[in-house]
Amino acid sequence: MIGLLSTGYGFWNPIVWLVVIAAALIVSFIILKAGRKDYSKDTEQVKPYLSGNDEPSASDTHVRGGNLYYGFTRALKGYYDKLIPLHTGILNDYIAWFLIGLVIIFVVVILI
Amino acid sequence: MMAIPLIAVAILIGIAFAILLIKRNMIKMVMALGILEGAVNLFLVSLGYREGGVAPIFVSAPDTAMVLPTVQALTLTNIVIGVATTAMILAFIMVIWKKYGTVNADKMRRLKK
Amino acid sequence: MSVILDNLPALLIAVPLFGAFLTPLFGRFLPKVRTPWAIFAVLASAAVAITTAIRVLISGPIVYVFGAGASAPAVLDSAGIPIRIIFTIDAFGAFMLLSAAIVSVAVMLYLAASQKRRSGKSAFYTLYLLLTAGIFGMVSTGDLFNFFVFLEINSLAAAALVSYHRKGGIAVEGAIKYAVVNTIGGLMVLAGIGLLYSQYDTLNMALIASQIAPNPVTITALVLFLAALAMKAGSVPFHFATPDAYSVAPSGVTALMIVASQAGLYGIFRILFTVYNGVFNTVTVGWVVIILGVLSMVIGVTMALPQKDVKRLLAYHAVSQTGYMLLGVGVALCVLHDAAALSAYGTTAMEGGLFHIFNHAMYKGLLFLAVGAVIYRTGVWSINKMGGLGHNMKWTMIFFLIGALAIAGIPPFNGFASKLMIYESTFAFNPVLAIIAMVVSILTLASFMKVFHSLFLGPKQPEYAEVKEAPKPMIAGMIILTVFVVVLGIFPDLFVNAVISPAADALLNSGTYLSAVLGGGL
Numbered sequence: 001m002i003g004l005l006s007t008g009y010g011f012w013n014p015i016v017w018l019v020v021i022a023a024a025l026i027v028s029f030i031i032l033k034a035g036r037k038d039y040s041k042d043t044e045q046v047k048p049y050l051s052g053n054d055e056p057s058a059s060d061t062h063v064r065g066g067n068l069y070y071g072f073t074r075a076l077k078g079y080y081d082k083l084i085p086l087h088t089g090i091l092n093d094y095i096a097w098f099l100i101g102l103v104i105i106f107v108v109v110i111l112i
Numbered sequence: 113m114m115a116i117p118l119i120a121v122a123i124l125i126g127i128a129f130a131i132l133l134i135k136r137n138m139i140k141m142v143m144a145l146g147i148l149e150g151a152v153n154l155f156l157v158s159l160g161y162r163e164g165g166v167a168p169i170f171v172s173a174p175d176t177a178m179v180l181p182t183v184q185a186l187t188l189t190n191i192v193i194g195v196a197t198t199a200m201i202l203a204f205i206m207v208i209w210k211k212y213g214t215v216n217a218d219k220m221r222r223l224k225k
Numbered sequence: 226m227s228v229i230l231d232n233l234p235a236l237l238i239a240v241p242l243f244g245a246f247l248t249p250l251f252g253r254f255l256p257k258v259r260t261p262w263a264i265f266a267v268l269a270s271a272a273v274a275i276t277t278a279i280r281v282l283i284s285g286p287i288v289y290v291f292g293a294g295a296s297a298p299a300v301l302d303s304a305g306i307p308i309r310i311i312f313t314i315d316a317f318g319a320f321m322l323l324s325a326a327i328v329s330v331a332v333m334l335y336l337a338a339s340q341k342r343r344s345g346k347s348a349f350y351t352l353y354l355l356l357t358a359g360i361f362g363m364v365s366t367g368d369l370f371n372f373f374v375f376l377e378i379n380s381l382a383a384a385a386l387v388s389y390h391r392k393g394g395i396a397v398e399g400a401i402k403y404a405v406v407n408t409i410g411g412l413m414v415l416a417g418i419g420l421l422y423s424q425y426d427t428l429n430m431a432l433i434a435s436q437i438a439p440n441p442v443t444i445t446a447l448v449l450f451l452a453a454l455a456m457k458a459g460s461v462p463f464h465f466a467t468p469d470a471y472s473v474a475p476s477g478v479t480a481l482m483i484v485a486s487q488a489g490l491y492g493i494f495r496i497l498f499t500v501y502n503g504v505f506n507t508v509t510v511g512w513v514v515i516i517l518g519v520l521s522m523v524i525g526v527t528m529a530l531p532q533k534d535v536k537r538l539l540a541y542h543a544v545s546q547t548g549y550m551l552l553g554v555g556v557a558l559c560v561l562h563d564a565a566a567l568s569a570y571g572t573t574a575m576e577g578g579l580f581h582i583f584n585h586a587m588y589k590g591l592l593f594l595a596v597g598a599v600i601y602r603t604g605v606w607s608i609n610k611m612g613g614l615g616h617n618m619k620w621t622m623i624f625f626l627i628g629a630l631a632i633a634g635i636p637p638f639n640g641f642a643s644k645l646m647i648y649e650s651t652f653a654f655n656p657v658l659a660i661i662a663m664v665v666s667i668l669t670l671a672s673f674m675k676v677f678h679s680l681f682l683g684p685k686q687p688e689y690a691e692v693k694e695a696p697k698p699m700i701a702g703m704i705i706l707t708v709f710v711v712v713l714g715i716f717p718d719l720f721v722n723a724v725i726s727p728a729a730d731a732l733l734n735s736g737t738y739l740s741a742v743l744g745g746g747l
């Protein structure tokens with residue numbers, strides 16, 4: 001059967017997956033069509049209602065990329081505080097890491 | 113006597129990496145690259161050395177037994193590659209000097225994190 | 226016609242080099258035809274590479290001896306001395322040729338648009354074609370010293386291309402780090418070649434493979450090859466120069482540099498599986514490769530999460546994805562001498578790792594091209610300053626989304642197929658590794674949600690009101706890669722059976738390679 005990828009323990013068939021996704025899309029399209037009919041674009045309807053306040057400017061409402069995952073990096077602060085300073089940007093350190101890696105691999109491969 | 117060139121190779125590689133690790137001046141690092149390249153070249157040539165061998169020049173060889181000049185060819189190729197690399201890195205250092213005002217690897221770290 | 230077909234491996238190098246060194250001439254005398262000429266040269270070399278690959282996949286390994294008739298012995302010259310210069314292209318090399326050819330064409334189309342208003346086009350296209358020639362040479366040579374020469378061509382051309390744009394010297398800083406680190410790596414490879422030559426008095430990979438025995442000298446050479454080529458491939462802890470170079474290189478070039486660094490992976494696998502054909506302690510070396518892979522995956526993705534420069538973020542993901550390939554192949558190496566485990570999951574792990582090489586070249590190339598198109602139109606690198614570009618650049622957004630879903634391993638794109646093969650086979654080998662791989666995949670998805678959100682979503686920003694859709698040649702380049710991302714995702718089995726399985730077989734059974742070169746003995 002075309003599209004059947006056997007991995008030795010299981011299999012994966014993207015065609016079946018696509019059929020399922022297509023069915024799900026059709027169902028959601030039907031639900032969408034069953035929605036309200038009195039919505040119209042380009043009128044006052046589409047503006048957000050903010051208790052009568054003016055809508056803030058576009059650059060203020062956009063969450064900038066640097067603010068996402070603040071919580072993640074904050075939670076792993078101990079890890080990042082150790083990891084990021086290792087990337088010093090100094091060429092000599094890059095060469096030192098190469099030598100360290102080379103020696104470790106050498107010792108491991110020779111001894112074990 | 114085979115050991116002497118190999119000891120020299122080891123010493124040169126040691127010197128080259130010591131400079132590469134300790135010296136922050138990019139020009140000195142390029143010199144260290146030159147030493148490293150010279151060490152590898154010396155290593156290759158010393159592999160091809162045969163005591164009492166005959167140079168592989170047909171007109172001047174006494175008979176057909178001659179040294180196979182493979183490693184010498186490799187060394188020549190590596191010298192050419194080394195010239196290209198050194199020239200390119202020195203050109204980069206000139207641009208860095210113009211733009212950053214330094215050739216110090218410590219100060220050359222606008223790309224980090 | 227048959228002359229061309231018989232000499233394909235020579236044309237593989239001759240065509241890009243010819244194209245490369247004619248480009249400055251056109252630039253000097255006929256500037257108008259320079260870009261079309263460069264596109265034609267890349268198309269021609271890609272056509273040669275794809276034809277070669279198809280011939281190899283259909284009729285078995287090609288052994289091409291430079292300067293000798295087709296029937297001459299591949300190793301010994303007329304005087305019986307093993308100094309032939311040969312190209313040996315088996316299924317693994319053919320597979321790498323395919324990926325390099327496809328990416329080089331897509332990137333060339335992109336560059337035709339992105340370089341339009343830049344100066345210094347002649348040297349740029351020359352270097353680009355030299356980089357292509359370097360990659361083609363690395364993956365098709367059958368001679369260790371030629372491998373080193375092509376590695377240096379690859380590194381030099383790549384470093385020069387990295388330094389090309391971005392004012393303020395920052396690109397040169399990335400290039401100098403990349404150049405110095407790769408020069409040291411190249412010299413270590415050459416030292417390793419010297420060590421092997423001292424033992425076996427030959428440079429021919431197959432001839433070395435037929436005699437190799439584990440002793441301190443050959444094992445030292447193995448370690449030198451492994452560390453130096455892992456640095457070329459950008460694996461942790463040798464990865465430091467990789468994000469520096471990728472983040473400042475012109476975007477299209479970065480996409481081809483992905484393939485250039487994968488040629489380093491090709492070198493590792495070729496040397497481990499073919500030249501040493503498993504005479505060393507495969508379990509130890511296999512675990513070394515696995516640990517390099519796991520470190521690359523974890524450190525790459527965790528360093529990518531807090532990045533602000535969008536190309537640097539993608540570069541760390543390139544490090545992370547390299548880890549998957551090392552993991553898959555490392556598992557196969559670990560069980561190389563255990564026939565039961567090899568057939569149960571080792572071969573699948575190998576196929577997954579190799580399939581991931583191809584997939585990564587496609588989707589990471591696509592991501593770099595899409596991000597490059599955004600940078601081309603906005604002139605901004607920081608994701609903190611972007612936003613709402615989906616309103617202006619719909620096609621770029623769609624291509625970026627496809628690439629992002631593929632790299633995160635979301636079905637039905639190609640990244641999922643190869644990752645599934647790696648997960649299932651490594652789970653059978655060691656469940657912890659499979660779990661790490663899945664967690665890294667989740668973090669990849671998280672990271673790309675961030676990039677997608679901050680580049681394309683959100684309200685239309687006033688400073689980007691004038692931004693237009695990317696130029697058509699850029700879109701064309703992205704379409705080529707998108708087609709492969711989607712088609713390989715929907716029909717993974719066809720590609721795996723036709724290309725990946727032969728490539729994995731070629732590595733696992735080095736006997737095929739040896740007998741193709743050596744014939745029935747010396």
